[in-house]
Amino acid sequence: MEISPEEFVRACYQCGTCSGVCPKARVKSGFLPRKMVYEIITGHTDREIKSGDSWDCLTCGHCQAICPMKVDFLKMVQETRKTGQNGVCKIAHENTLGFYKIMKDSKVTPKKTEFLADDVKTNEDSDVLYFMGCTTYFDIIFKEDVGFEGMGIADNTIRLLNAVGITPAVLDEEKCCGHDQFWRGQNRLFEEFAKQNAKFLKKYKTIVTGCPECYRTLKEEYKALGIDLDVKHISEFLADHKDRLKGKGNGATVTFHDSCRLGRYMNIYDPPRELLDAAGLEIKEMVKSRDEALCCGVSAFVNCDSENKEIRKQKIKDAIETGADILVTPCPKCQIHLKCLQCDESEPEDYNNIKIMDLSTVLMENLEPAQSVDTSKSQPDESGEESDDNDGN
Amino acid sequence: MEFEPKAIVFACNWCSYAGADLAGVSRMQYPTNTRVIRTMCSGRFDPEFVFEAFEKGIDGVLICGCHPGDCHYIEGNLKAEKKVNMTKELLHAVGMDPRRFRLEWVSASEGSKFASLIKEFVDTLKELGPSPLKKDGKGGKSGKDGGSSKQDMDLSRGESLEEEQKIGGD
Numbered sequence: 001m002e003i004s005p006e007e008f009v010r011a012c013y014q015c016g017t018c019s020g021v022c023p024k025a026r027v028k029s030g031f032l033p034r035k036m037v038y039e040i041i042t043g044h045t046d047r048e049i050k051s052g053d054s055w056d057c058l059t060c061g062h063c064q065a066i067c068p069m070k071v072d073f074l075k076m077v078q079e080t081r082k083t084g085q086n087g088v089c090k091i092a093h094e095n096t097l098g099f100y101k102i103m104k105d106s107k108v109t110p111k112k113t114e115f116l117a118d119d120v121k122t123n124e125d126s127d128v129l130y131f132m133g134c135t136t137y138f139d140i141i142f143k144e145d146v147g148f149e150g151m152g153i154a155d156n157t158i159r160l161l162n163a164v165g166i167t168p169a170v171l172d173e174e175k176c177c178g179h180d181q182f183w184r185g186q187n188r189l190f191e192e193f194a195k196q197n198a199k200f201l202k203k204y205k206t207i208v209t210g211c212p213e214c215y216r217t218l219k220e221e222y223k224a225l226g227i228d229l230d231v232k233h234i235s236e237f238l239a240d241h242k243d244r245l246k247g248k249g250n251g252a253t254v255t256f257h258d259s260c261r262l263g264r265y266m267n268i269y270d271p272p273r274e275l276l277d278a279a280g281l282e283i284k285e286m287v288k289s290r291d292e293a294l295c296c297g298v299s300a301f302v303n304c305d306s307e308n309k310e311i312r313k314q315k316i317k318d319a320i321e322t323g324a325d326i327l328v329t330p331c332p333k334c335q336i337h338l339k340c341l342q343c344d345e346s347e348p349e350d351y352n353n354i355k356i357m358d359l360s361t362v363l364m365e366n367l368e369p370a371q372s373v374d375t376s377k378s379q380p381d382e383s384g385e386e387s388d389d390n391d392g393n
Numbered sequence: 394m395e396f397e398p399k400a401i402v403f404a405c406n407w408c409s410y411a412g413a414d415l416a417g418v419s420r421m422q423y424p425t426n427t428r429v430i431r432t433m434c435s436g437r438f439d440p441e442f443v444f445e446a447f448e449k450g451i452d453g454v455l456i457c458g459c460h461p462g463d464c465h466y467i468e469g470n471l472k473a474e475k476k477v478n479m480t481k482e483l484l485h486a487v488g489m490d491p492r493r494f495r496l497e498w499v500s501a502s503e504g505s506k507f508a509s510l511i512k513e514f515v516d517t518l519k520e521l522g523p524s525p526l527k528k529d530g531k532g533g534k535s536g537k538d539g540g541s542s543k544q545d546m547d548l549s550r551g552e553s554l555e556e557e558q559k560i561g562g563d
């Protein structure tokens with residue numbers, strides 16, 4: 001069933017609130033969400049121009065969150081991208097990210113488990129699957145140049161699960177969730193990934209993701225394809241088992257970046273904060289946080305340019321202003337985009353006054369299993385208190 | 394019939410291509426499984442070349458450049474080396490055997506090295522068998538690729554880069 005972009009936007013009464021909050025509109029003159037809606041409703045411009053504009057959108061969802069008429073902006077942008085592949089879409093790192101061309105083939109099986117650290121415990125027969133996402137690949141691509149610790153995210157997420165008594169399954173046959181392909185309008189490729197993933201995802205009762213993008217995609221986009229799954233973000237999952245963890249609390253101050261996919265898309269604001277708090281860290285909020293949190297500046301690697309860089313600069317400035325030691329981001333890609341700016345030697349200003357770390361890594365460093373509470377509160381069928389390697393229940 | 398792999402060789406204009414030429418004019422014998430594409434420098438190599446070649450069903454890719462220090466663009470070959478190492482890791486992670494992809498230094502005077510290199514590479518590819526992405530149905534399970542399965546590799550790259558290949562029959 002095809003619905004044209006127009007269907008989602010008819011309700012717009014051109015108030016312009018969206019243009020007021022759009023971070024991209026602030027840095028790129030001429031880009032106005034309201035105008036985009038207007039052009040789509042009235043059909044005053046040809047498709048080429050419409051899609052050109054839609055490629056500039058960050059899909060951050062600020063506009064949608066504030067629109068009084070609840071215009072489904074993101075759906076509109078996605079649909080427009082789908083129809084107008086020929087617009088000005090520049091994908092950063094496109095050449096290197098070309099490995100998706102091989103991955104999409106069902107005859108190749110990626111390698112995932114062999115990259116994990118030795119101390120993490122996994123068990124293929126568990127009910128809980130940890131969906132690792134593309135951290136392995138991004139680790140290879142970005143580790144050396146921007147210092148992105150992809151495998152650290154995966155390892156620490158599993159360690160956290162281990163700490164609450166879960167031994168998750170991790171599968172080699174896992175393909176990319178297809179988030180980027182979806183938001184680039186490459187729906188056929190996205191559906192191919194979904195089809196291949198669905199084969200094994202359905203076997204598991206709960207799927208835990210570390211990446212907000214995987215989370216959103218598996219939970220919502222897959223549902224739209226008829227693949228119903230119980231997906232939980234690691235912060236959501238751990239918050240349910242918070243009593244099994246206790247903070248080591250070195251009292252560092254952190255500030256939390258609500259990434260678009262976790263925050264505005266999926267409304268998860270409190271679980272990560274509760275966990276950071278439980279870990280004994282002091283949270284300092286940025287001027288714009290929660291549903292108003294500024295986007296990191298790029299999504300799906302689309303149109304990363306000097307204008308988007310301004311947004312990234314603003315984001316890091318906001319974080320530095322809080323005086324926190326660490327900027328915690330749940331999204332691996334936000335981490336890549338922000339660290340990229342920190343590594344940029346052509347920048348006159350220094351953005352290195354704050355450490356950027358992944359949520360799982362920060363939590364793992366500051367939390368430990370609370371073994372005494374473990375047995376009394378919940379019912380993990382564990383054999384001994386001193387060993388935390390029991391089966392996933 | 395014995396499996397005959399198909400491989401692409403990217404050879405830099407100043408050393409390796411001349412080396413291949415020397416192998417030719419000296420009438421050295423080497424397998425005909427490769428097609429040579431000339432690049433100005435091995436630094437022209439782009440990971441996309443490999444991904445796209447494999448996507449289209451090629452069995453192996455070989456990059457040849459000047460020896461370190463000899464690159465006519467000073468350090469193009471060192472840059473190539475960095476990219477090649479990363480690409481190999483990616484190929485491994487994504488499930489392709491990284492032995493299908495190699496980087497070698499061949500100078501203009503090393504005709505015999507070029508010939509033996511090709512022999513060796515083709516032997517490795519024969520040992521590895523057809524690429525799992527091979528579209529003629531021999532590698533892996535039968536290809537039900539809707540229309541895009543070409544029996545013969547089109548090495549001229551006539552078509553423009555499309556955002557996505559046609560996937561699946563449905």
Ligand code: SF4
Nearest residue numbers: 012013015016018067
């Ligand atoms: S905020 Fe909503 S109603 Fe107002 S102009 Fe934007 S899309 Fe239209």
Ligand code: SF4
Nearest residue numbers: 022057058060061063
């Ligand atoms: S999704 Fe974000 S970048 Fe795109 S129009 Fe809305 S506010 Fe602007």
Ligand code: FES
Nearest residue numbers: 405434458459465
């Ligand atoms: S010119 Fe031969 S490798 Fe650069």
